[in-house]
Amino acid sequence: MAKPPEETLDDYAQAKLDALEAQALRRRLVETDRREGAIAYRDGRRLVSFCCNDYLNLSQNQTVKRAAVEATEKYGTGSGASRLVSGNHPLFRTLETRLAGWKQAEDCVVFGSGYMANMGIIPTLVREGDLILADELSHACLLSGSKLSGARVEIFRHNDMAHLESLLAEHRDAAEHCLILTDGIFSMDGDAAPVETMAEIAARHHAWLMTDDAHGIGVVGHEGRGSSFMGKTKAAVPLQMGTLSKAVGAYGGYLCASRAVCDLVRTRARTLIYSTGLPPGTAAAAIAALDVIRANPDYCRRPVEKARAFTRALNLPDPESPIVPL
Numbered sequence: 509m510a511k512p513p514e515e516t517l518d519d520y521a522q523a524k525l526d527a528l529e530a531q532a533l534r535r536r537l538v539e540t541d542r543r544e545g546a547i548a549y550r551d552g553r554r555l556v557s558f559c560c561n562d563y564l565n566l567s568q569n570q571t572v573k574r575a576a577v578e579a580t581e582k583y584g585t586g587s588g589a590s591r592l593v594s595g596n597h598p599l600f601r602t603l604e605t606r607l608a609g610w611k612q613a614e615d616c617v618v619f620g621s622g623y624m625a626n627m628g629i630i631p632t633l634v635r636e637g638d639l640i641l642a643d644e645l646s647h648a649c650l651l652s653g654s655k656l657s658g659a660r661v662e663i664f665r666h667n668d669m670a671h672l673e674s675l676l677a678e679h680r681d682a683a684e685h686c687l688i689l690t691d692g693i694f695s696m697d698g699d700a701a702p703v704e705t706m707a708e709i710a711a712r713h714h715a716w717l718m719t720d721d722a723h724g725i726g727v728v729g730h731e732g733r734g735s736s737f738m739g740k741t742k743a744a745v746p747l748q749m750g751t752l753s754k755a756v757g758a759y760g761g762y763l764c765a766s767r768a769v770c771d772l773v774r775t776r777a778r779t780l781i782y783s784t785g786l787p788p789g790t791a792a793a794a795i796a797a798l799d800v801i802r803a804n805p806d807y808c809r810r811p812v813e814k815a816r817a818f819t820r821a822l823n824l825p826d827p828e829s830p831i832v833p834l
């Protein structure tokens with residue numbers, strides 16, 4: 509039915525908001541002054557925050573902060589252009605080399621954020637005629653990137669490998685390429701994906717596995733290297749994606765993969781090509797944070813140990829990550 513012509517943009521927005529409010533779906537930003545440790549101030553109250561992703565407190569680390577300030581003093585606050593134009597600061601290569609080495613991948617590409625990484629990587633790798641299989645609890649940006657790609661998207665029940673196999677049996681043959689997507693550590697439930705099993709299933713069906721390790725890097729796996737490193741040997745995950753905005757305490761997204769895949773992503777991912785590179789201070793902060801992590805690998809075990817102390821005190825099951833859903 510055509511809307512009456514007198515409805516203004518504001519009328520429309522307000523009516524939508526009212527409907528969302530009525531369903532308790534309206535969101536509001538609350539001013540929160542986050543400080544050292546887990547302390548936050550809200551409405552004049554000093555609170556202990558249990559919902560922050562700065563797992564290692566590296567955003568407040570003196571060495572990390574100094575690196576950001578020094579790079580900003582030297583190179584300025586912004587990178588000035590897309591990395592493909594004039595924004596490819598030498599710090600990017602250093603950051604990418606460190607990440608690739610840590611993740612035991614040939615190469616790495618850094619994006620403006622984790623969200624932008626997924627919006628760029630997925631449509632670069634698959635398109636109409638291809639198939640994406642995603643865990644039902646995958647992060648919103650894996651699903652947004654999937655939708656944008658034009659590939660057929662099938663959702664499997666959370667961590668249900670039998671369901672994944674049955675969807676592969678049903679749909680794999682009709683598709684040219686197939687991408688399997690999952691969070692390495694699930695952002696809301698805190699459990700881990702069975703990445704070794706998934707890698708084996710993917711190989712058997714000629715599918716490509718991509719893990720989003722936003723909540724894995726710095727806190728799980730051997731020396732905090734993430735969900736691909738939770739077993740005895742590294743799981744065969746060809747696409748290790750993640751963010752620098754959580755345990756790394758800075759900002760930005762990354763993909764660690766083979767040289768060919770990274771070169772293709774640099775050539776085709778629209779969120780890399782048409783978006784300004786990270787500020788030099790942010791790249792420098794991420795490099796310094798990775799150095800702190802690598803120099804103190806035991807430090808990475810602490811968030812899970814603290815989460816375990818918490819769950820034991822409350823008689824909850826042992827956690828697989830620092831995330832404890834209540």
Ligand SMILES: *Cc1c(COP(=O)(O)O)cnc(C)c1O
Pocket residue numbers: 621622623624647649691695720721722723751752753759760761
């Ligand atoms: C936070 C998060 C992202 C987004 O990363 P940003 O760098 O904050 O944009 C992507 N995936 C998962 C699983 C996340 O938890």
